Amino acid sequence: MPDKILREITSLLLPFIQMYGIYVVFHGHLSPGGGFAGGMVLGVSLVLYILVFGLDSCLRKIPHHLSSALESFGTLWYAAVGFVGLLRGASFLMNKGAGIDVGTPGELFSGGLIFIITIGVGVKVASTMLSLFYTLVEED
Amino acid sequence: MEDLLLFIFLTFLLAASLSVCFIKKLIHAVIVFGVYSLVMSVIWQMLGSPDLAITEAAAGIGVSVIMIAVVTRLGREDQ
Structure with missing residues (x-):
């Protein structure tokens, strides 16, 4: 179990890391970054939580x-948003050409x-990082 | 000035990436790999690609270093 300083600093810093990740995801179409970079920051914050507070404490929150x-939801979300273009009579993933404001x-906003797709990509990348870490740790 | 800084960073990058191969202790190699990712992230920013800089900072320093650390720790416990 890590010492008190590590736990206090992490619990102080973790909300800011996660808020920055969400900021990067939501501003994916305006500023540098996007779904992948923001989701990666979110995933790293969860991995940091596991390293400091232990695996069981994170498994209780996110099994x-x-x-x-x-x-899987992130990938399906991307595909489902892509079909909106088809349903409106244009090609797959068509945005402005399909008459969307x-x-x-x-x-x-x-x-x-693009704004809606980026959220799906962020959820996908963040949960992939977490699942990858769970799989690596639970291997033994 | 910026060219000189870039030259210093690239030389440092070369030294770090070569020394990862030759360092014997695993934990030291993992730390040097993290330094490599940090310098790479600064270089991406200097070359005008902040998008890649964010991704390199998160993926290179965060995830891959932690993954390597976890994998090598598990391998050592098996032996």
Whole structure:
């Protein structure tokens, strides 16, 4: 079990790391980063939580089957959003050509489907990091 | 000035990546690998690619170092 300083600093720092990850995911269409980079930051924050507070404490919050389910959900979400373009009579993953309102460039809620897809990618990457770590640790 | 800084960083990158191969103790090699990722992330930022810099900082320093540490720790316990 790590010492008190490590635990206190981590519990102080963890909300900021996760908030930064969510910020990068949500601003994927405006600023550098996106679903992959933001999801990676979120996943690293969860791995940091495991390293400091122990595996069992994280398994109680996010079980292995839940992180695997979230992983599949991210991929299916991407595909389901892609079919919106087909349903509106255009090609797969079509955004503005399918008649979707893309809003004003530079605002947070703009970009049409890209904003929605990026959230799915972020969930997918973050849960993949967690599942990968669970699989590596539970191997023994 | 920026060219000189880039040259120093690239030389450091070369030295770090070569020394990972030749360091005997596993824990030291993992730490040097983390330093390699950190310098690589700074170089991505200097070359005007902040997107890759964020990903390298998270994936290179965070995940791969931790994964290598976990895998080598498990391997040592088996022996």
